[in-house]
Amino acid sequence: MKVAISENKWQFLMLAVPLVLILALAIATGSMSGAADAAYGGYGCGGAYGSGCDQAPSASLGVSDQLLYIANGDDSNVAIIDVGTMNIVDYVPVPRAPDGLLPGLGMHWEIHGVVPSNDRASIYAVGALSGDANSSDLYQVDIATGTEIRRIPMTGSLVGYCGLEYDVNDTTSDNLVAADMAAGPGVAASLEAAYSPAAGGPLPPGTLPVTQGGWQENSLSTGTATNHISTDFDGDGESSTCGISWNAAGTVGYASLMWDAANSVTIDWAGTKTATGENPALPGAVIHQNTAAKSRDLLFVTGGTSGVLEVVDMTTNATVGTIDMTLLTNSVTAEPHGVEIVPGEDNLLYVMVRQVPDPYPGGATVMLLDITSPLAPVVKGSVQGLNEAACGIYVMEKTAWNPGQPALSLSMGTVYWATMADYTNGILSVDFGIANAGPDAKDVTITGTVNSAGVASVNTPSLPQNIATAGSAAYTVEYHIPSGVIAFSTTVHATAQSGATIYSY
Structure with missing residues (x-):
């Protein structure tokens, strides 16, 4: 010109x-x-988003062409990580629910679950811990512009929602399943007693609503919540649910529960869609999300404050051992929350670990583990600098997100x-x-x-x-x-x- x-x-x-x-x-x-840049992302170490320069996996693992979508906690966004460099390359904002009842417990809105849309142009996300009605919404946000497309109201839940997965992990499905963290009577009573005096607590018994947790199905084509499936197998009313997985045949679902005598409940997915069995909880664990190595019939369940990943035999629903994340991170405060198997490679696993202090005090780290020997994993990659309350992980090939x-x-x-x-x-x-x-x-x-x-x-x-x-x-x-x-x-x-x-x- x-x-x-x-x-x-x-x-x-x-x-x-x-x-x-x-x-x-x-x-x-x-x-x-x-023309396209040779290097995806373009921000690099210490770049525009201040992401850490961490351990990138070897190209021989075959994961360098993957993206991780991270539900980035109370930053109320989704962080996107380029696995090839293990750098954060983008953030997608998610509307922040206003504070409701739970800030009196020191809790605030956090994004817990995320998946991309069928066409990969947007993301769906769920969150929790504001205590506001909007904690029960399923949000859809345009990736390119960061603008909200719509909200799908789900069953009301005091606590909110945690895990989010397509039906039997089929990304072309119209059915999106969200894990309802609803508070049962025992949990509600504990929350009422612990409510901060500065916020008007303790609260009188019966103040907080008691609802049934479980899996909430949602139709994306109609934009409506459809079937709510209770995970209260033992009938004690406690069914705060976080994890969502299925077996290889897609006939059995595995729900992980946070505050219950069980940590994994099986669901007859091909038939009645009701809870049919359970796996006893780990002592002292507050269970969070799960993922299935389907070809190996192994379920990996994050143990939160217990610092471990539980390994469950999906054929017997029995615990076969644990992985101590405090040893892998060299951090006694490490808390595993989100977890996801690498698609098509049941020997590799991503895990989100909160409270790893260095070099980001209180922040979260994503680790890539080789689980060829499930109880003797080897760290193959990591990225730090995520929000301290980061949770869910979704893995996708870069080529699947290619609008042109x-x-x-x-x-x-x-x-x-x-x-x-x-x-x-x-x-x-x-x-x-x-x-x-x-x-x-x-x-x-x-x-x-x-x-x-x-x-x-x-x-x-x-x-x-x-x-x-x-x-x-x-x-x-x-x-x-x-x-x-x-x-x-x-x-x-x-x-x-x-x-x-x-x-x-």
Whole structure:
């Protein structure tokens, strides 16, 4: 594009001082073509999101082309991790539920579960611990723009929801299952007694609502909650549920319970969709999520404050041993919460461990474990710097999230001196517009310019903007104009993210 600057008799008024100035304008339009960056993410160690530089897995493990979606706790967002570099490369915001009853217990809204949509253009997320009615909503958020698409109201729950999985882990399914952390009578009574005096506690018995936990099915096509399945197998009313898994045949479901005499309840998934059996709880454990190595009939259950992963034989529903995460992390405070088997590779496992102090005090770490020997795992990768209340993990191939390259076009608008000081210092402002014919583009950034006549841009890179399909965004580039220059040409360079790829223009 060519920018022409010439003397004329136009009056340019700035600070009430008349000036004889300079403005003639050549407007050009053009398309922006680009190619994908070789390295996904582009932020790197210590980059825009401050992610830790941790242990990346060996390429021989075959996981370098994976993304991890992390339910990032009370940051109320979903962190996306590039496994190839073990760096956080993006965040997708999730609406924050207002504080309700539970802040009197020192609890606040946290995102606990996440899965991508069928088309990979958005995420679904569930959260808990605000004590507000919105804790019971299933949120859908556009990945490219970070905007909320819709909410699906689910069965009311005091505590909220934890795990989130597609029916029998089939990502094309219309049925999305959420784990209901509802408080039974014993848990509600304990919460009432523990309620902070500063917040009006202890609360009188019966103040907190008692509801039945379990698995909540949701139809994505209709946007409605459908069937609620109780996990209260022993009939004691305590069924606060967090984990969701199935066996290889998809006939038996495995629900992990947080505050109950059992930690894993089996569900007749192919028939009655009722609880049919249980596995005794680990002493002192507050159970959270689970995942199944289906070809090996092994269920891995996170033990929270107990610091261990429990390994369960799915054919007998009996515990075969535990993995001590405090030893693997060298942290006596380590608490495993989220857990996920690598798809198609039942010898590799991701686990979310909270309260690993270094180098992020109180933060959370995702670890990749080789579980070829289930009770003697080997750490193969890790990434730190996640929210201290991070929980659920979803694993996806980068190639599954590939909407394609956004078709961006550039146009030039007004050329002007923005202030008297800019005129004096030779700083010329040029307005540009970037339009997007699709698909949605995220973090569209003017990264720099190449100019003739010794001209240099002084305010690039620009702030990133999201540009939806058929949308546009305005940018202003400031150029330093050497004395005597009356025209120059400029080539504008930009980057934009779509899916798992950053494109250069």
